[in-house]
Ligand code: SF4
C-alpha cells in the first residue's frame with residue numbers, strides 16, 4: 093500500500109482526499125481517510141506535502157528510492173524555507189518496501 097496514514101496524527105481535514113490526482117482515498121467527514129485504490133498511486137507526493145500535520149507517508153517501490161534532498165532546495169529563508177520543509181517532509185515519508 094503506497095500511502096500510509098498515521099491515525100494518531102490525522103485530524104480528518106480531507107486535504108489528501110481533495111488533492112490526490114488519482115482519487116485513491118476514500119473520505120467521510122470526521123473520519124481518517126481510507127486508501128481504497130493503492131495500485132492507482134502515481135507516487136507524486138502531493139498527499140505527503142499537503143498534509144498539514146505530516147500524517148501521510150509513502151511506501152515507495154525500491155526503484156524509486158531516490159528522494160529529493162533538502163540540501164537541493166536552497167538556504168532556509170522565506171520561500172526557500174517552505175520548499176525545504178516540504179522536501180524534508182517528503183524524505184521522511186519514505187519507508188522500506
Ligand atoms: S491531509 Fe493529513 S490530516 Fe488531513 S485527512 Fe489527510 S492524512 Fe488526515
Ligand code: SF4
Pocket residue numbers: 094095111112113114115116132133134135136137138139140150
Ligand atoms: S502520492 Fe499522489 S497519487 Fe499517490 S496517494 Fe498521494 S496524492 Fe495520490
